[in-house]
Amino acid sequence: MEYRTLGRSGLKVPVLSFGTGTFGGSGPLFGAWGNTGVKEACRLVDICLEAGVNLFDTADVYSGGASEEVLGAAVKGRRDRVLISTKAGLPMGDGPNDAGSSRLRLIRSVEDALKRLGTDHIDIFQLHAFDAFTPVEEVLATLDTLVRDGKIRYAGVSNFSGWQIMKSLAVAEKNGWPRYVANQVYYSLVGRDYEWDLMPLGADQGIGALVWSPLGWGRLTGKIRRGASLPEGSRLHETAGFGPPVDDDHLFKVVDVLEEVSRETGKTVPQVALNWLLQRPTVSSVIMGARNEDQLRQNLGAVGWSLSGEQIGRLDAASAVTAPYPHFPYRRQEGFALLNPPLAG
Template identity: 55%
Template sequence: MQRRWLGDHALSVPVLTLGTASFAPGAWSGGDVAEARRMVDICLDAGLNMFDTADVYSGGNAERVLGQALAGRRDRTLISTKVGLRSGPGPDEVGASRRHLLAAVDGMLQRLQTDYIDLLQLHSFDALTPVEETMETLDGLVRAGKVRQLGVSNFAGWQLMKAQSAALHRGWQPLVAHQVYYSLIGRDYEWELMPLGLDQGISALVWSPLGWGRLRGGTAAAAGARHQEQTPPYAPPVYDEALLQRVLAALGDVARDTGRSEAQVALNWLLQRPTVASLIIGVSSEAQLRSNIEATGWCLDDAHMRRLDEASAPSVPYPYWHQRAFPERNPLLPFIDPPAAHR
């Protein structure tokens, strides 16, 4: 499987990462350690050796199952995990304070049965803790050998730049990854965060690359109805029914042309976008895992990329519609071709 670098050659990662939210029973459907080990076997055979989890998935049980599934082969794998959402009832069991981060990482290492975490990410921005306290603590965890590289998840542009500036200004460990929502029906990432990632050397790890399953394929009616299903508040919304239908139609056309599935086409499109290092795939079966792996090792051609670009192009927000009129000094403008109505 193709590999890409996080940041400036900070960490080599496969273009697909297996998400492990379903590795343990809880809010998500889940299995047992034997099933998880089987999924890991399939991944390693395909060259996919990175596994993403979080301390809040199934109350920490997903980390425990992952640790057991990787037993005896930890040195062949990369572990990415996240911290910062509420993990217990106490006042210090949430956020990015020094006290919480130190205690949380020790708990992660124990559950994961490892001495170090390859990529530790802040799960959400903490506006109540000084960013200097957070970044200094993270730097200390790297210096202690408990963490190799640092990232964040679901940050706004100014939040990400504030954290990165604090680290760079004081000589602390910089951020090299941003775990983001990005899909053919959710291209907000391209406006602020993609140019920032290019400028600061911060790579994207994409969660929900199939738009919460809405781009899995099947009949247009069935796929289009998925966003009507009850979903948790953190699920990516669909802002525009017409956009969803345009994208589904384009996916169907390209899938027929290429002999691939709609899901494979949607994943491959993302792998050709700037800053994207790895797609985090969540699966519920071996067949789904193997199918997603087949989204790699090939590339959509220019015509198919344009078809998908045009079908998924959103409206251009301010100030970008204004900046587009003066492109000479803005080489990092977003990578969206505006629809005809906005040209």
């Protein structure tokens, strides 16, 4: 397993990490993902650790805390061998202080997560969404307190825009508070919006990407093909409305090339899609999901080899879309491109 530093920090993380959204799954979204109990979770953790995958990602909102509870039980007795990443900020109830990033909410969220996880610290704590109602100064001062108290080690964000991250970094630098070193982002061959603003920001400011839904919300599993209906059992039947939309023509254009490269390399379509992400700038770790041992072992096959430059170029071309303003001049016009060479694609 390859390990990379998480942004501009000293923390080493595996290039593949494990997402536990299926652990304890319940409700219309997480229940459709899977319902992994403690016994099976222990087995999946065993396989991950054998392969060198020691970073496990969860969130308080995943099945109302059940994911954290199952993960905590699965790593009991080997906490010193794993890194735990969790998130908070999305609603966990109907009360006025059950959502957001206020000092009250963050402290309570961390305390509750520690109990569910059965640990005394969180290695990577991320804000699950930007809270426009809480001053950035209050958020960062609270994170500073939690770091000083030893309850969290590193801080990050998820689902933030570029200006929201930059404002936070400026406030942190001004006050000597911990800077965000992780950005948990949606990024895939059928969802490359990360490249417009957040990737250049990450490269400039030293923020490592932890990639979620790297298979495009289940679209790049190799089971969805041009002219065929969704396979029986696909989670897209129930969860498509929750995830980022993808135009069918664009999807099948990408899938066609994925299948070509799959045949050339002898790797599966998901392995090719994951390996492509591992070649992208700023990516520290790609979070893979798995409902069972077979899926996990297949995903682990995405490391230990590399796509050729020519294959990457074909995948880049198939997945490219016109960048939104003000980005498209920098990609398409020579004068702009000379001043702003792209990081990727």
